[in-house]
Amino acid sequence: MNGFAEAAALMPDPFRILWKEDIGSTNDELRALAEKGTAEGLVLIAENQTAGRGRRGAEWFSPAGEGLAFSVLLKPTASKDFWSRLSLATGLAVAEAVEKFVPLAEIKWPNDVLVNGRKIAGILVEAGKDFVIVGIGININSMDFPGELTATSLAIESGQEVERPAVLLEVVKRLSIHADRIDQSFENTMDGVRQRCWLTGKLVRFTCSGVGKTGLVKGLGSGGELLVEIGGKLERIVQADEVRILSE
Numbered sequence: 001m002n003g004f005a006e007a008a009a010l011m012p013d014p015f016r017i018l019w020k021e022d023i024g025s026t027n028d029e030l031r032a033l034a035e036k037g038t039a040e041g042l043v044l045i046a047e048n049q050t051a052g053r054g055r056r057g058a059e060w061f062s063p064a065g066e067g068l069a070f071s072v073l074l075k076p077t078a079s080k081d082f083w084s085r086l087s088l089a090t091g092l093a094v095a096e097a098v099e100k101f102v103p104l105a106e107i108k109w110p111n112d113v114l115v116n117g118r119k120i121a122g123i124l125v126e127a128g129k130d131f132v133i134v135g136i137g138i139n140i141n142s143m144d145f146p147g148e149l150t151a152t153s154l155a156i157e158s159g160q161e162v163e164r165p166a167v168l169l170e171v172v173k174r175l176s177i178h179a180d181r182i183d184q185s186f187e188n189t190m191d192g193v194r195q196r197c198w199l200t201g202k203l204v205r206f207t208c209s210g211v212g213k214t215g216l217v218k219g220l221g222s223g224g225e226l227l228v229e230i231g232g233k234l235e236r237i238v239q240a241d242e243v244r245i246l247s248e
Helices: 005-009 026-035 080-098 154-158 164-181 186-195
Strands: 016-023 042-049 067-074 106-108 112-115 118-127 132-139 203-208 211-220 226-230 233-237 244-247
Touching: 005 016, 005 164, 016 026, 026 042, 026 067, 026 118, 026 132, 042 164, 067 164, 080 106, 080 112, 080 118, 080 132, 080 164, 080 186, 132 164, 164 186, 186 211, 211 233
Parallel strands: 016 042
Antiparallel strands: 042 067, 067 132, 106 112, 112 118, 118 132, 203 211, 203 244, 211 226, 226 233
16 A cells, blocks of 8 residues: 555544555546445545646646545535535645644635645545545645646655655544534634635635626635625625735
8 A cells, every 4th residue: 555554554433545556536536436335434545646636627736656646535414505614624634734744834715725825735625416525635745846836845844755644644634523513513613724714814816706806805704705805895705716816
């Protein structure tokens, strides 16, 4: 299992690892398994992911053996109305895990984790009929990125190589906690997210329902929505295209 056996033995129930050398997309592969009735908790890891993608189909940069590309199968007992909260719940799980190795990690609503203003992880949550696939990509030991990417890695930020299985185990441990809090206990998760919200206090530009908007981010609502002051009025943004910073 290429070094992940020890982490597999320490996984909280019901999580377990399926490791594969080469795969197109861990989300797509895990979805196929879920539709065949695979039990909750399967963590599918790809050493080499050839068709990894981020939100809205963006390609995910993940050189073989340098990062973590994996997906987790969840079957929430909470109402589907709350499943969208898993993006922020996962973001917090990843941020807390990253902080075991580097200083404060920040969450860029709704699905990125940053360190020192640079992207270190991305999250893609996709729902099925009775399950949710949580895709996670984390830059671990990469030292170089394509010129158009504003990215970083744990190795760059910590100054040393980091054991990938240790990061995986930390993420799953934290996710097992936060994934169960998306309904009645979500405020506990939101406290951690708000402390790390990178957009708060920033002037941003985004597209919502096909309309471009500019406003000042005031924080996050109780359900994880982005609170943006636009034209003197506070708007609650549940979904939006990529949010871009215009100024600090």
